Amino acid sequence: MVSRVIPVDPFDLVLFGGTGDLARRKILPGLFHRFAVGQMPQDARIICTARSAMDRAAFIELTRSSLLKFASAAKENSSALESFLQTIDYVQVDAAGQDGWDALSKALRPDMVRAFYLSVSPSLFGPIAHKLNNHGIATPQSRIVVEKPFGHDLESAKALNADLRGNFEEHQIYRIDHYLGKETVQNLMALRFANSLWEPLWNSTHVDHVQITVAESLGVEGRGEYYDRSGAMRDMVQNHLMQLLCLTAMEPPSRFTPDAVRDEKVKVIEALEPVDQSDIVRGQYRAQGEEGSYHDHSGNPQSRTESFVAIKVNIGNWRWAGTPFYLRTGKKLRARSSEIAIVFRDPPHMIFPKMEGRRGNAMIIRLQPDEGITLRNTIKEPGPGGFRLTEVSMDMTFADALDQHAEPQDAYERLIMDVIRGDQTLFMRGDEVEAAWAWADPLIEGWQDAGRTPAPYDPGGSGPEDALMLLHREGRRWREIMA
C-alpha cells in the first residue's frame, strides 16, 4: 500500500537555530523528505537564521552536507536535493539583540502562511516571540513552533506561556512533543476510537494494569550537563510518558478536533492522584571502568539526578479507579525500546489446569524499535497428551501489515506539515503543559525534601531492583525490556 501524500499550500518557514544540532539532524532532513515525496511545494521557502556570519552559499553547503549525512534519500535523489536547496535562504539574526530583524522581515513574502520554528535555547523563546511581534513580522495567520523543554517546573512553564501568549494567540502556538508525531502514538487513537472491539474492554473492569516503558540504551554522554539539571522525570515523564498515558487513558473525544482531543487529555492529567513517595523508584547507572557511570557522564560526582525513574500512578476517575498505570524510563538500559502494555485481568473462572508462568492477555503497542501491535493470547498447546495451555502472540508489525518497508516517516516530518496545515491536534496546549507540571512538581519536591540518593543500577539491565519490586509486591511483573 502506498501512502497518500496530500500537498500543502506554499509557505514561508523561518527556522531559528538553522545551524544547530536539531535543525541539521531532524528538521531540515524532515522537510527534505516531505519535499522529495511531493508534499512540500516547490515555491515554499525555508529561511534559516542563526547568529553565525555566513552567506547563503555557505549555508547551502552546510545544509547539503547535513542532508547527505542525515537524510538517506538525499544520496539517492540528487535532483530532489538540488531543487530542495533552492528553497533555502539564510539570514543572520541575533535573537537576543537588534541585528538582522529588518533583513528577516524583507526576506518574507506577504500573504503567505508564516511559520516560525524556534529550534534554539528556551531562554530565547520569549525574546524571539516579542521581536517577531514588535517588528511586525508575525501576522494573524502566523504560527510559532517551540521545542521542549516547556519550562523546568510549573512556575517557569507559566512564565514561558505568558511570554508566548503575550505575542501570539494560543491557536498560533505549536508546542512540539515529537512522541506525538510517531505513527503508533497516533494509531493509539485510531485503534481506540475507530474500532468497536476494544472500547468495551478499555476500563478497570477488564484491564488489570498498564505499563508504559520508554527505555534507552544510551547514557547521557554529550548532554550530561543539561541532563543533570533535568533528570528522567523532567526530561521524559512530565512530557513524553505523560502524553502516552493521556492517549491511553483519555475518554473518547466528541470530535477529532484539536481542542476536543486536548480537552480530554487535560482531564486525565487533572484526575491523576497524588503519588506516594513509596510508589516512586529513582535510579542512576553506575559502571566501573571504560564504560563510565552517570557521575562521569554528567561531570558531577555528587549528582543526585535520576537517570531512571519508575512510578505507579493512579487515575481517579470512573474508568480507571483500581487499575494502576506503571511508568518507567531510563538511560543505559538493555535496549532502546518503547511500548505501552495493556495487561488484562484473568478470566473470572478458569476451567483448565493451571499454567506455570502464564502472563495472561495483553495488548502491546510498540513505539520503537519496530512500530506495531502484539496481542498475547492463551491457546491449547498443540498435540496429544492432555489439555495444556500455552501463550502465543498475534503480531502486527505495521511495516509488514501495510507493506511499507521504505524508511518510516520521522515524527518531525509529520508534525512540521501539521503546523503548515494549521492542525494543532498533535501539539500540547498551554494548560496541558501546566497541568503536567502541577502533577510532577510535588513528586520532585518530595524526593528533594527527603534527600534520598537514587538507587544504583548496572548498565545493560532493566533498572534498579526496587523498580522490579514496585510491581512484584503487588503480584505483577514488568515486561522484559527487549530490542
Ligand code: NAP
Ligand atoms: P544547538 O545545537 O545548541 O543549536 C542552537 C542554535 O541556536 C544554533 O543554530 C545557534 O546558532 C542558535 N543561536 C544561539 N544563540 C542565538 C542567538 N542569540 N541568536 C540567534 N541564534 C542563536 O541546540 P539544539 O540541540 O539544536 O537544540 C535546539 C532546541 O531544541 C533547544 O531548545 C533544545 O532543548 C531542543 N531540543 C533539541 C533536541 C536535539 O536532539 N538536539 C531534542 C529535543 C529538543 P549560532 O551559534 O550560529 O547563533
